[in-house]
Amino acid sequence: MLTFAEKIYEVIEEKNTRVCLGIDPRPESHPLTAAERFDDDPAQMAKALLFYFQAIIEATHDVVACYKLQSAFFEVLGIPGIIAMAQLIADIKSREIPVILDAKRGDIGSTAEAYAKAYLADGVFSVDALTVNPYLGIDSIEPFVKQADSKNKGIFVLVKTSNPGSADFQDLKLSSGESLYEHVADSLDALSQTVVDSNGYSPIGVVVGATHPQELVKMRYALPHSIFLVPGYGAQGGGAGDVAAAFKKGNGAIVNSSRGLTYLTDGDDFATQSRLAAEKMRDAINSAISF
Amino acid sequence: MLTFAEKIYEVIEEKNTRVCLGIDPRPESHPLTAAERFDDDPAQMAKALLFYFQAIIEATHDVVACYKLQSAFFEVLGIPGIIAMAQLIADIKSREIPVILDAKRGDIGSTAEAYAKAYLADGVFSVDALTVNPYLGIDSIEPFVKQADSKNKGIFVLVKTSNPGSADFQDLKLSSGESLYEHVADSLDALSQTVVDSNGYSPIGVVVGATHPQELVKMRYALPHSIFLVPGYGAQGGGAGDVAAAFKKGNGAIVNSSRGLTYLTDGDDFATQSRLAAEKMRDAINSAISF
Numbered sequence: 178m179l180t181f182a183e184k185i186y187e188v189i190e191e192k193n194t195r196v197c198l199g200i201d202p203r204p205e206s207h208p209l210t211a212a213e214r215f216d217d218d219p220a221q222m223a224k225a226l227l228f229y230f231q232a233i234i235e236a237t238h239d240v241v242a243c244y245k246l247q248s249a250f251f252e253v254l255g256i257p258g259i260i261a262m263a264q265l266i267a268d269i270k271s272r273e274i275p276v277i278l279d280a281k282r283g284d285i286g287s288t289a290e291a292y293a294k295a296y297l298a299d300g301v302f303s304v305d306a307l308t309v310n311p312y313l314g315i316d317s318i319e320p321f322v323k324q325a326d327s328k329n330k331g332i333f334v335l336v337k338t339s340n341p342g343s344a345d346f347q348d349l350k351l352s353s354g355e356s357l358y359e360h361v362a363d364s365l366d367a368l369s370q371t372v373v374d375s376n377g378y379s380p381i382g383v384v385v386g387a388t389h390p391q392e393l394v395k396m397r398y399a400l401p402h403s404i405f406l407v408p409g410y411g412a413q414g415g416g417a418g419d420v421a422a423a424f425k426k427g428n429g430a431i432v433n434s435s436r437g438l439t440y441l442t443d444g445d446d447f448a449t450q451s452r453l454a455a456e457k458m459r460d461a462i463n464s465a466i467s468f
Numbered sequence: 469m470l471t472f473a474e475k476i477y478e479v480i481e482e483k484n485t486r487v488c489l490g491i492d493p494r495p496e497s498h499p500l501t502a503a504e505r506f507d508d509d510p511a512q513m514a515k516a517l518l519f520y521f522q523a524i525i526e527a528t529h530d531v532v533a534c535y536k537l538q539s540a541f542f543e544v545l546g547i548p549g550i551i552a553m554a555q556l557i558a559d560i561k562s563r564e565i566p567v568i569l570d571a572k573r574g575d576i577g578s579t580a581e582a583y584a585k586a587y588l589a590d591g592v593f594s595v596d597a598l599t600v601n602p603y604l605g606i607d608s609i610e611p612f613v614k615q616a617d618s619k620n621k622g623i624f625v626l627v628k629t630s631n632p633g634s635a636d637f638q639d640l641k642l643s644s645g646e647s648l649y650e651h652v653a654d655s656l657d658a659l660s661q662t663v664v665d666s667n668g669y670s671p672i673g674v675v676v677g678a679t680h681p682q683e684l685v686k687m688r689y690a691l692p693h694s695i696f697l698v699p700g701y702g703a704q705g706g707g708a709g710d711v712a713a714a715f716k717k718g719n720g721a722i723v724n725s726s727r728g729l730t731y732l733t734d735g736d737d738f739a740t741q742s743r744l745a746a747e748k749m750r751d752a753i754n755s756a757i758s759f
Contacts, residue, residue, distance in 0.1 A: 249575055249582035255592045259550055283601060284540055284572055285631040291540035301546045310574060312603040312626060314633025335603060340576040342605025346652060352641040357648065361637060
C-alpha cells in the first residue's frame with residue numbers, strides 16, 4: 178500500500194499534472210441550474226453543492242493531481258453540510274484520487290490524537306492528508322505525524338500562508354536572526370528526517386503560499402523532504418512562474434486553486450469550464466517548471 | 469441583549485463561580501451504566517455521551533459559570549458525534565448558561581468568515597464563544613471579531629497554551645526582546661481597545677494556561693480588556709494559587725477543567741461526583757482570589 182507521499186509522487190509522474198482543485202462550496206455562487214430548487218435551507222444548499230461538485234469531479238478527475246476540500250464551507254452549512262463533505266470525500270476516494278481536507282486543526286495531547294483519528298484513521302471523514310496549524314508546538318504536531326505514519330496518510334503544516342496578514346506573526350524576526358516561519362520550517366525538517374520514503378519524502382508536508390515566491394525558494398531548500406501544498410494561485414495573485422520554485426525535479430509539490438477553477442460560469446457548462454481552466458493551469462505550471 | 473463578555477461578567481458576580489466545566493467526551497471512559505448498550509458503533513457512543521453529559525449538566529449547572537465543549541472529541545465520532553455536539557449546545561443554551569466551543573479554528577479571508585458564521589451566527593453549532601488560533605495573522609482574526617461583535621458573541625484567541633510544547637514557538641524570543649506570545653498579546657490588545665464594554669471587557673478573550681503562572685501575571689497586565697480562558701487546571705498541574713493571577717477584582721477569567729470534573733467514577737453517582745468536584749474547584753479558586 179502506497180503512502181500519501183508516494184501517491185502524490187506517482188500521480189504527478191503518471192498524470193503529469195500538479196493541480197490541486199480546491200473545493201470551497203459557496204452556495205451563493207452556485208448556478209441556479211445546478212439545483213432543482215435553491216434557497217436558504219442548509220439541506221437544499223448541501224444538496225446543490227453535492228450536485229455541483231460531483232459534476233466538477235466527473236469533469237476534472239483526469240487532469241488534476243488531487244482535490245482539497247475546505248472544511249469551513251461545509252461546517253457553515255451545519256449537519257447537512259458535513260454529511261455532504263463525507264459524501265464528497267467518499268466520491269473522490271472511490272476514484273482513487275488523493276483527497277486533502279483543509280481544516281487547519283491543531284490541539285494538544287489526547288485532543289490532537291482525536292483530531293488525527295477523526296481525519297486520518299478510518300471514519301467517514303478519513304482523508305489522505307490534513308492541514309495542521311503549528312502554533313501549539315511540536316508536541317501538538319506529533320500525534321498527527323504518528324497517526325499519518327501508521328495509516329499511510331500525510332499532513333500539511335502551515336508554514337507561510339498566502340494572506341497579507343501572514344506577515345504579522347510568521348515573518349517576525351527572532352533574536353536568532355531567523356523569521357518565525359523559518360524556525361517552524363527547521364523544526365518540521367528535523368521531524369521529517371526520521372520518516373523519509375524511497376522518493377525522499379516524508380508524511381510531513383507544508384503549506385507555503387504562491388504569493389511569496391522568494392520564501393518558496395528558501396523553504397524548498399530548508400524542507401527537502403516535504404511535499405509542498407501551495408495555495409494562493411490565481412485569484413490571490415500567484416502565477417505559474419511564482420510556484421515553479423516549489424518543485425524538485427518537477428515533483429514534490431501541488432498547487433491549489435479554488436476560485437480560479439470553480440464557479441466560472443452560471444451556465445450549464447460549468448463543469449466543462451472548470452476542466453478547461455484546470456487544463457490551462459496544469460499546462461502553465463508544466464511550462465514554468467520545464468528546465 | 470447582553471454581550472458574551474457581559475454574560476460572563478454577570479454570571480461570575482451572580483453565581484460566584486469561575487469554573488468552566490470542560491466537556492471532552494472520551495467514550496472509553498464512560499461508565500457502563502451510562503449507556504443501555506455500548507460498543508464501537510459511533511452512533512451508540514454518541515448516544516452514551518449525550519446521556520452522560522446531559523446528566524452532568526443537570527447536576528452542575530448552578531455551580532459552574534459556563535461549559536466548554538472540545539470539538540475534536542465530537543468530530544472523531546463522525547456524523548453522530550457532531551449531531552450530539554449540536555444537541556449539547558442546545559441543551560446548555562436552553563438553560564441560559566454560556567457555552568464555549570473549543571475548536572481552535574483559524575483561516576484566511578472568506579474562509580475565516582465561514583468559520584465565524586458557522587459558530588458565532590445562528591446555525592445549529594452557534595455558541596457564545598469560539599477558540600481561535602492566531603498563527604495566520606490579524607487579518608485571519610478580524611472576521612471572527614466582526615462576527616462576534618455583531619452577534620454579541622466572543623472569541624478566545626490562543627496566546628500561551630498549557631502544554632509543554634507551547635514553549636517551542638510561543639516562547640521564542642523576538643529581535644524586539646519580546647516573546648512571540650507577548651507580541652501576539654500586544655496585537656490583540658490593540659484590537660480589543662476599539663470594542664470595550666461598560667465593565668471594561670471586549671469580545672476578544674484569550675487563552676493562557678494555568679501551567680504558566682508567571683506568564684499569567686504578565687498577560688493579565690498586557691491584556692486588561694480580555695476575558696481569560698485558563699486551561700490546564702487540575703490534571704495538567706495548575707492549582708488555584710496559580711490561576712488567581714488571571715482575575716481582576718475577582719472577575720474577568722474562567723478556569724477550565726475537563727478531566728478533573730468528569731469521569732470520576734464508574735458508579736451511578738458520576739454526576740453527583742462531578743458536582744462535588746466542581747464545588748470544590750469553585751471554592752478553591754474563590755479562596756485563592758479573596759484579597
